[in-house]
Amino acid sequence: MLSRYEHALEALNRRARLRALEGRAGIDFTSNDYLGLAESDALKAALVEALQRGVPVGAGGSRLLRGNHPEHEALEEEAKAFFGAESALYFGAGFAANAALISTLPQRGDLVLYDALVHASTHEGLGLTKATTESFAHNDVTQLEEKLRAFRASQAEARCFIAVESLYSMDGDLAPLTEIATLATRYDAILMVDEAHATGVQGPLGRGLAAHLEGQPNLISLHTCGKALGVSGALILMPEILRRFMINRSRSFIYATAPSPLMAAGVRAALKLCASADDRRATLQARITQLDAHVQKLGLPVTGTQIQPIVLGADRRALDMAQALARQGFDIRAIRPPTVPEGTARLRITLSASLAPAQVDALGAALTHLMQDQAA
Numbered sequence: 375m376l377s378r379y380e381h382a383l384e385a386l387n388r389r390a391r392l393r394a395l396e397g398r399a400g401i402d403f404t405s406n407d408y409l410g411l412a413e414s415d416a417l418k419a420a421l422v423e424a425l426q427r428g429v430p431v432g433a434g435g436s437r438l439l440r441g442n443h444p445e446h447e448a449l450e451e452e453a454k455a456f457f458g459a460e461s462a463l464y465f466g467a468g469f470a471a472n473a474a475l476i477s478t479l480p481q482r483g484d485l486v487l488y489d490a491l492v493h494a495s496t497h498e499g500l501g502l503t504k505a506t507t508e509s510f511a512h513n514d515v516t517q518l519e520e521k522l523r524a525f526r527a528s529q530a531e532a533r534c535f536i537a538v539e540s541l542y543s544m545d546g547d548l549a550p551l552t553e554i555a556t557l558a559t560r561y562d563a564i565l566m567v568d569e570a571h572a573t574g575v576q577g578p579l580g581r582g583l584a585a586h587l588e589g590q591p592n593l594i595s596l597h598t599c600g601k602a603l604g605v606s607g608a609l610i611l612m613p614e615i616l617r618r619f620m621i622n623r624s625r626s627f628i629y630a631t632a633p634s635p636l637m638a639a640g641v642r643a644a645l646k647l648c649a650s651a652d653d654r655r656a657t658l659q660a661r662i663t664q665l666d667a668h669v670q671k672l673g674l675p676v677t678g679t680q681i682q683p684i685v686l687g688a689d690r691r692a693l694d695m696a697q698a699l700a701r702q703g704f705d706i707r708a709i710r711p712p713t714v715p716e717g718t719a720r721l722r723i724t725l726s727a728s729l730a731p732a733q734v735d736a737l738g739a740a741l742t743h744l745m746q747d748q749a750a
C-alpha cells in the first residue's frame with residue numbers, strides 16, 4: 375500500500391530532487407530573518423511582557439467565534455496605521471493568506487493575471503478560484519497591458535486582478551510596481567502585491583515597495599510577519615469593504631483557529647521595532663553592497679537586494695555547490711525545480727543585518743574559489 379510512495383521518493387532521489395529536513399548549521403545565509411529580529415532581545419522581551427500581562431498562547435477558536443482576541447484587533451489597528459491602508463486582517467501564515475485572497479475575491483467571470491514567477495501560495499489560490507487565470511511573462515508590463523486591453527475589450531463589467539510580488543523570493547529582483555499600478559488603474563483592475571520579502575526591508579520605515587500606493591482603493595498588499603519581522607503570520611492590507619468580505623467568505627479565515635494572540639502581540643512589537651530599524655536596514659544595505667562586489671567580480675548579475683541567486687542550471691550542480699559551502703561553514707541551500715523553473719537550479723543567498731562584514735567577505739572568497747574550480 376505504501377510502496378507507491380516509496381517509488382515516488384526513489385524517483386525524486388534519482389533526479390536529485392529528494393528533500394529532507396536538515397538541522398541548523400553554519401553561518402546563516404539562507405533564512406529570511408533579514409533584519410535579525412527573530413532572535414533579538416527586544417522581541418523576546420516584548421513576548422515575555424505580553425505573557426506577563428496575560429496574553430494567551432492559543433486563541434481557542436476561530437476569529438468568528440471565541441478566538442477573536444484584543445491582541446488581534448490592536449495589531450490590525452496598528453498595522454493599518456503603519457502601512458497607511460484602510461484596513462488590515464491578520465492570518466496565521468502568509469501561505470494561507472495568499473491562498474485565501476486569490477480563492478475568495480476573484481469570482482467566476484473575473485480574470486486574474488499573474489506574473490509567471492509568483493510564489494506557490496498564490497498558485498494555491500489560483501488552483502482554487504473559479505475566475506479565469508492567465509500568466510504574463512515575468513515583469514513584462516507590455517505583455518500585461520496587452521492582456522488587460524484584450525480583456526477589457528470584451529468585458530467592461532467583470533473584475534480583473536493583477537497578482538505580483540514586489541521583491542521576488544527566488545530571483546531577488548523588483549517588480550516595476552509603479553508602472554503596473556498605473557496599468558491597474560487605467561484598466562480598472564485590482565492590484566495584489568505580495569510584499570513578503572520587501573516588508574521590513576524596502577520602502578520608508580520598511581513599509582514595503584507599495585508604500586507609496588497604499589490607501590488606493592484598487593490596492594491589496596500582503597505583508598508576511600515571519601520573514602524580516604521575525605515572528606509569524608501575515609497581514610493583508612486592503613479597503614475595509616474587502617476586509618468585511620474576507621471575514622464573511624474566506625474559508626481559511628472562517629474555518630481555522632485564529633492565530634496565536636501571543637504571536638499577534640509579537641507582531642505588534644515587531645512593527646514598532648521595524649519603524650525604528652533604519653540602522654539595521656543601513657547595515658543590511660552595506661552587506662548587500664559588499665556581496666554584490668564579489669558577485670560582480672564573478673561576472674554574474676547582481677540583484678542589489680538581500681536575495682542573491684547564483685543560477686547554476688543543473689540540480690546536481692546546485693546541490694554539490696551547497697554541500698561544498700556547508701563543509702566550509704556556510705548555510706546556503708540549493709533551490710531546485712519545481713520551486714524554480716526547470717534548468718535554473720540555484721544557490722539562493724540571503725543576507726541579514728546580523729552578519730559581520732568578515733562573514734560576507736569569507737563567503738565571497740569561498741564562492742570565487744568554488745566557481746574557479748568548476749570552470750577549471
Ligand SMILES: Cc1ncc(COP(=O)(O)O)c(C=O)c1O
Pocket residue numbers: 467468469470472493495539543568570571598599600606607608
Ligand atoms: C513570496 C512569498 N509569499 C508568501 C509566502 C508565505 O508566507 P509564510 O511563510 O508566512 O507562510 C512566502 C514564504 O515562503 C513567500 O516567499
